[in-house]
Amino acid sequence: MTPGLSPSDRQLIPPLRTSTRVRRSWDHGIPPVFRPLVRAYLLGYASAVAPRLLTLLLQHLTRRRVSQDGDKPHQSPSRSKSFITSLINILRGGLDWQRFPTFCAVIVGGSTLLQIPLKAAFDRLLKYLSDLTRKRLSRWFASFIAGWLSLQLLQSKESSGFTETVSSSSTSTKPPKTINYAGRTLDLSLFALTRALDVIGGELWARRKARRLSQGKHNWSPLEQAVSRLTDPAIFALSSGLIMWTWIYRPSRLPRAYNKWIGSAAAVDPRLIEALVRCRDGSLQYGRDIGQAPLLGGMCADYGWPLDWGDPAKSIPFPCEIVHMGCGANCEYHALSRFERSFRWCMATYLPLNLLLAIIRNPTRKSLARAFASAARSSAFLGAFIALFYYGVCLTRTRVGPRVLGKHAGARQTIDGGLCVGTGCLLCGWSIMIENAGRRKDVALFVAPRALATLLPRRYGLDKQWRETFVFAFSTAVVFTCVLENKNRVRGVLGNVLHTVLNP
Known part of the structure; x- marks a missing residue:
């Protein structure tokens, strides 16, 4: 209010302009109908190129750090040229029309x-349906067609x-025959599935909850509470x-990188794994001398244990101390030591x-504490x-x-032919x-498609590829709709990313 002025005079004074400005998004200049396409391409390009660029940069810095002072002067320019060439190849490779960005x-x-x-x-042919139903059908079929074509592109x-x-x-004069197999997009299809x-399970559960509320039942039964809390774990x-x-x-049946990472985390002697495998397929049998003593005998020699520990004809079974790999005979102490070593390895x-x-x-300070x-x-x-996992093995064996x-x-x-390993497999995932609950669902949905992939062949005939394409297209249509x-x-x-990309 301006003092000394009548209401009629105040109406003649123009309103003050505010200094607030509307923040525009980076793609405001692109027509709304094309914004999802541009966002998706750039996001796909970044996700395909960024990890390779980071790996290249780390390798380059590592080589420079470990290079010796006695290198010849002309080697440094050649290294820089190789780095630039690799950089250009990575940036250019992401633009290939048959790759992930496209x-x-x-x-x-x-x-x-x-x-x-x-x-x-649909508005012309399916007039008897509601406008909302026709809109949903158009979204579903559009996503199905796009999913089919995009996967065929890869x-x-x-x-x-x-x-x-x-x-x-x-004896034949025919030239060698090249056979192409399908399966290179299997992980992506299982992820979509x-x-x-x-999505379908969550929708059915939400409808069940809404139906109970409409009936005046506001409390879940103990079984329903357990299902809701333990599904993701x-x-x-x-x-x-x-x-x-x-x-x-x-x-x-696992990708090579996955095998390598699990092996690094498990930190187990491969001879012990081989012994468990042979126990399962029957090539290593307790109480019979069929030439399997050298396998674990080598471990016994390396760790300073009696050689008889590794002989299945004499040691029935081989002691659990071999599983502990130098941590002593106590299984509980071994489990605690495994936790301590793995904790430090992960924290690094x-x-x-x-x-x-x-x-x-x-x-x-608060954000750093939360990060820690x-x-x-x-x-x-x-x-x-x-x-x-290790304690499950020991629990069953001992x-x-x-x-x-x-x-x-x-x-x-x-026990050693699969029961001890099965117990470890059943226990380990409950960690x-x-x-927290939010992290559980992300981790569960990340691991589930990789588990399904172990049940299917990594390669299969091209004549069956249409089945995978159909599953991917159908699943994509469900998720996008x-x-x-x-x-x-x-x-x-994924839900946040898709909503950001698909929202015009």
């Missing part, structure tokens, strides 16, 4: 652009791992158990990353995972198994309960 642009751009003609067609690129050259017989199943426990079983007995990885993110986002707590919690989860099945050679063969209807139904980071 896939992202096709699946997102197609699902948004195709909605316009499909909606017009599948069209040949890969040496899915190509095999078969030579003709020596698990996400679609999660159970998914992770079953998935990680299946992955650990596959890692020991069928490692070829998680803590620097969490602190770096905290410094970039908001470098305050988050790193400690995740490290405790992985440490408990490894400790529970504490419980002999009391239930007996101590004769046949019982020992059954996810250490993590749901994220546009209710973004909270697509859980975790």
Whole structure:
């Protein structure tokens, strides 16, 4: 209010202009209908190129750090030239039209652009349906078509791992035949499938809850509370158990990088794993001398144990101290030592990353404390995972198994032939309960498709590829339609990313 002025005079004074400015997004100049396509392509390009650039940079810095002072002067320019060449190849490789960035642009751009003609067609042909139903149908079919075409784009690129050259017989004059296999996009298809199943399951559970509320039932039964609380941990426990079983007995069904990471975390002598594998397939049998003593005999020699410990004909079974690998005979102490070593190993990885993110986002004392707590919690989860796996093995071999099945050679063969490993696989995944509820769902949905992949062949005939394509397209249509209807139904980071990309 301006003092000394009448209400009529005040109306003549123009209002003050505020200094607030509307913050525009970086893509405000792009037509709204094309924004999802551009966002998807750039996000796909960044996710495809950034990890390779980071690896290249770390390798370059490592080479410079370990280079000796006696290097010739002309070697430094050649190193720099090689680094620049690799950098250009990585940046250029991301622009290949058969790679992930184009896939992202096709699946997102197609699902948004195709909605316009499909909606017009459904409005003309399906007038008896409500406008909302026609809109949902247009979204679903647009996403289905885009998912089908985008996956075929990735599948069209040949890969040496899915190509095999078969030579003709020596008497034949025909040239060698090249056979192409399908399966290189299997992990992506299983990821989409698990996400679609999660969306459908969540929607059914939400409708059940709404139906109970409409009936005046505001409290869950104890069983329903347990299902709601333990679904994500159970998914992770079953998935990680299946992955650990596959890692020991069928490692070829896991990606090479996955095998390498699990081996680094487990820190186990490969001879011990081989002994468990031979116990299962029957090539190592307790109480019989069939030439298997040198396998664990080498471990006994390396660790200073009696050589008879490694002879299955004399030692029934081989002592649990061999499983402990130098930590003594006590199984509980071994589990605690495994937890301590794994915790330190994980903290060396998680803590620097969490602190770096905290410094970039908001470098305050509270944010740094949260970063430390988050790193400690995740490290405790992985440490408990490894400790529970090993203790499950020892629990069956030493504490419980002999009391239930007996101590004769046949019982020992059954225990070491898969029962002890199975117990470890069942126990290890429940360490996810250490993590918070939000983290549990992300980890469970990350591991589940990898567990499903262990049940399927990594390569299969091209004549069956349409089945995988259909599953991927159907699953993508479910997820995309749901994220546009209710973004909270697509859980975790994926739901937030898809909502940001698909929102015009």
